[in-house]
Amino acid sequence: MLSYFDNNATTRVAPEAADAVGECLREYWGNPSSPHGFGSRVGRLMDEARSGVAELMGVSPREVVFTSGGTESINAAIASAVRMQPGKRHVVTSAVEHSAVMNCCRQLERRGYRVTWLPVDGEGRLEAAQVEESIGEETALVSVMHANNETGVIFPVEEIAAVCRRRKAWLHVDAVQAAGKMPIELGRWGVDMASVSGHKLHGPKGTGALYIRSGIPFEPWVVGGHQERGRRGGTENVAGIVGFGRAARLALERLPAMAARVRGMRDEIERRIRESVAGVARNGAREPRLPNTVNLSFAGVDSEAMVMMLDEAGICVSSGSACTTGSTAPSHVLTAMGISAERARSSLRLSLSVETTEAEVEHLMRHLPRIVEKLRDWSPARWAERAAAGSWAGGGAR
Ligand SMILES: Cc1ncc(COP(=O)(O)O)c(C=O)c1O
Structure with a gap:
């Protein structure tokens, strides 16, 4: 049995979205820019997908530009904002952003821009003030x-948008993890630009969207033909976009299930782990937090070892974000929250989706407490205790 608790890394493509992709590849393979009826039909499928994504983001379809994913949208937004305001050489961001935003800002620093990296508190929160x-x-x-x-911790975007309007600074929001997990109304809140990604909400990989509020000057990042009303060149990934649009509509329909059933399962997992395992601490505020995410530290246990042993049991989880896995540095997010390197290195992220089942939760709970116990038993501290107590059998070299 495979149990998947890594939905913030990526999600399974919804069967409805996969069917839409397949149908598009087989039947509607025309070029939406073509003047003939076959091409126009494909254009109409893209219009339909654009409305779905716009509805999910709470913006108008004309404000949505399709891209290759969250990373491209973020790069395009940040690059355009600084290019369109050449006299302004300061950017504000937070210390806990995804590497896409962090590395764009670091690149700006290397080009002489001043970047303010706002700190978060011990619970991972940022205040509009x-x-x-x-x-x-x-x-x-x-x-x-x-x-x-x-951590799933939510920033007060509506309040931040009000502040930015008052102080006349443009606001870009990385809504990659929020879209499809909570209601968002970027247009009404007065956000200027926002990035979302298809594969985080049961759409295909390599699809994403950038919202550009109407009236905001924009210079394309991918320069080419007149596609996307001149805002992103290149023949569109039509099948991917159609699948993304289908997934966006499904995500919108499933928001109530996310808020109730998924949240309930996540809370149950957190409660049961805390009841059955000693020395567990939650990383990040309890609220406001995404309904699908929990990040826990297990005292004295290396999270990489936990991930591997859970994997052997058929359970997929993550230690920190997928993009930082492989590096030995503790998570920059947990570090920015003032969490020690030791506690950060013993942290596990469990992220659910609307597809998560009770059987998967039971599978996780059958294995996780046992694995934590086993790893604690193997820890050098435990060996030292045993050696001191003289409980090690035998002696000498074997
Ligand atoms: C908060 C956040 N922003 C941006 C991205 C990048 O999105 P994509 O994988 O579509 O490039 C991710 C992906 O992990 C993310 O979690």
Whole structure:
């Protein structure tokens, strides 16, 4: 049995979205820019997908540009905001952003821009007042995430947008983890740009969207033909876009299930782990938090070992975000929250989806407490205790 608790890394493509992709590849393979009826039909499928994605983001379809994913949308938004305001050389972001935003900002720093990296508190929270204090005449852009991929902690985007409007700074929101997991109304809140990704909400990989509020000047990042009303060149990934649109509509329909059933399962997992395993601490605020995410530290246990042993039992989880896995550095998100390197290295992220079943939860609970116990039993501290107590059998070399 495979139990999947890594939905913040990626999600399974919904069967309805996969069917839409397949049908598009087989039947509607025309070029949406073609003047003939066959091409126009494909264009209409894209219009339909654009409305679905726009509805999910709470914006108008004309404000949606399709891209290759969250990373491209983020790059395009940040690059355009600074290019369109050449006199302004200051950008504000937070210390817990995804590497896509962090590396765009680091690149700007290398080009002489001043970047303010706003700190978060011990629970991973950021206040709109911090953003307000950091904005000056020179500020071209504020770029913050809506929900954190590692902890699920939600930033007050509506309040931050109000602050940015008042102080006349543009706001880009990385809504990659929030879209499809909570209601978002980027247009009504007055957000200027926002990025979302198809594969985080049961759509295909390599699909994403950038919302550009109407009236915001924009310079394309991918330069080419007149596709996407001149905002992103290149013949569109039509099948992917159609699948993304289908997934966006499904995600919208399933928001109530996310808020109730998925949240309930996540809370049950958290409660049962805390009841059955000693020395467990939650990383990040209890609320406001995405309904599908929990990040826990297990005292004295190496999370990489936990991930591997759970994997052997057929259970997929993550230690920190997928993009930082492989590096030995503790998570920058947990570090920014003031969490020690030792506690950060013993952290596990469990992220659910609307597809998560009770059987998967039972599978997890059958194995996780046992694995933690076993790893604690193998720890050097335990060997030292046993050696001191003289409980090790035999002696000498074997
Ligand atoms: C918060 C956040 N932003 C951006 C991205 C990048 O999105 P994509 O994988 O579509 O490039 C991710 C993916 O993990 C993410 O979690």
